Amino acid sequence: MNTNDANANDANAKKDNQHLQDIEEKKGNSAQPEVITLLPFERRQERLITLARAQQAAKQSSADTPVADKPFSHETPTPPSFAARPLCDPSTRSMNDLLSFGIVVIDKPSGPSSHQTASYVKDILHLSRVGHAGTLDPKVTGVLPVGLGKGTRALHALLKAGKEYVCLMQLHGEVGDEQLAAAVSAFTGTITQLPPVRSAVRRRERQRTIYYLALLERSGPFVLFRVGCEAGTYIRKLVHDIGQHIGTGAHMRELRRTKAGPFNETTALCTLQDLKDAFVAWQEEGNEEPLRALIHPAETAVSHLACIVVNDEAIQRVSNGASIAAKHVYAFSSGLREGELVAVLTRNGDLLALARMTLDSSALQPASTATPSARAAQPEHVFAQPRRA
Numbered sequence: 001m002n003t004n005d006a007n008a009n010d011a012n013a014k015k016d017n018q019h020l021q022d023i024e025e026k027k028g029n030s031a032q033p034e035v036i037t038l039l040p041f042e043r044r045q046e047r048l049i050t051l052a053r054a055q056q057a058a059k060q061s062s063a064d065t066p067v068a069d070k071p072f073s074h075e076t077p078t079p080p081s082f083a084a085r086p087l088c089d090p091s092t093r094s095m096n097d098l099l100s101f102g103i104v105v106i107d108k109p110s111g112p113s114s115h116q117t118a119s120y121v122k123d124i125l126h127l128s129r130v131g132h133a134g135t136l137d138p139k140v141t142g143v144l145p146v147g148l149g150k151g152t153r154a155l156h157a158l159l160k161a162g163k164e165y166v167c168l169m170q171l172h173g174e175v176g177d178e179q180l181a182a183a184v185s186a187f188t189g190t191i192t193q194l195p196p197v198r199s200a201v202r203r204r205e206r207q208r209t210i211y212y213l214a215l216l217e218r219s220g221p222f223v224l225f226r227v228g229c230e231a232g233t234y235i236r237k238l239v240h241d242i243g244q245h246i247g248t249g250a251h252m253r254e255l256r257r258t259k260a261g262p263f264n265e266t267t268a269l270c271t272l273q274d275l276k277d278a279f280v281a282w283q284e285e286g287n288e289e290p291l292r293a294l295i296h297p298a299e300t301a302v303s304h305l306a307c308i309v310v311n312d313e314a315i316q317r318v319s320n321g322a323s324i325a326a327k328h329v330y331a332f333s334s335g336l337r338e339g340e341l342v343a344v345l346t347r348n349g350d351l352l353a354l355a356r357m358t359l360d361s362s363a364l365q366p367a368s369t370a371t372p373s374a375r376a377a378q379p380e381h382v383f384a385q386p387r388r389a
Contacts, residue, residue, distance in 0.1 A: 078355060093297060105144070105270065106271070115135075122150075132144055134158065142258055153354075156380075187241070240252075306340060334361060
């Protein structure tokens with residue numbers, strides 16, 4: 001790590017620590033949940049753990065303090081079964097836990113289908129269940145998130161997430177640079193697409209958003225560009241439509257996906273051979289570090305979503321699929337909207353569920369008129385296992 005990176009990390013740490021101190025000073029005896037500003041996954045997890053440890057220390061050091069004088073006094077007593085749980089940073093889970101609730105980001109090769117690639121991962125890691133997020137055509141390469149075990153459920157968070165591709169387009173005639181630039185500009189923003197004849201969806205016009213489209217290189221009729229787009233955008237059709245707009249026609253020569261939600265080419269992207277070598281090192285040599293470096297906690301698959309953090313009393317209820325009451329919300333992201341998909345986390349940073357908001361963040365603020373028992377969110381995909389009596 002260079003000096004600039006170290007200074008940046010120190011600055012981030014100081015900023016987060018100061019923010020936590022400010023939160024505690026502002027909260028005082030308040031019964032209101034904290035508003036979380038979205039941070040990168042690693043810093044968000046560190047922050048949640050810091051909050052949880054501070055809460056645990058406060059409970060231990062102020063057992064004789066009247067409830068009204070304690071911080072976080074909106075919380076009801078913690079059930080013994082959850083109070084006894086050790087603080088858990090998802091990134092420090094055991095290897096077996098990661099294999100049963102993790103994500104590996106494969107650099108899909110040209111040739112096999114996405115399903116075949118996921119099947120290779122299943123065989124390499126000796127798992128009974130895997131799944132992949134999004135489907136890449138056999139000839140397309142690049143980022144393919146594969147869920148391991150229960151981690152397959154977390155992939156639901158990626159279905160509507162934005163994607164990025166690098167594409168090589170071949171023009172069918174002479175096109176000037178200015179004309180090409182104008183065509184690219186015309187296909188930025190909201191566009192209308194008719195899916196190809198050979199597609200897995202019904203052929204009807206759909207609106208999709210192109211977030212950005214940047215020309216990278218050009219050599220005669222060959223044009224290399226980078227495009228960031230809404231999920232469900234057909235890049236092959238986009239290239240065809242650009243060619244039609246110019247008037248010469250065009251087709252896609254090569255395509256590589258470089259981002260899928262929070263995952264990109266720098267987030268421990270690995271080949272199937274890398275994964276195989278790392279697994280063998282763990283099984284035969286007892287060295288888990290190479291494999292640990294390739295498997296992400298399932299929480300990383302939802303790090304691009306807003307979140308709500310629930311108190312310990314709600315954990316068992318959420319595990320059973322029950323709705324989340326406003327009084328059980330310990331902290332939440334700012335700007336939440338009714339109907340928005342959010343990640344539901346424990347104070348330790350563990351992923352409990354994906355839920356749909358039934359209130360917006362203003363209803364969770366101190367000035368809100370919503371009752372404490374009002375339903376804040378409804379779980380749609382639950383990850384925690386319900387505790388049996």
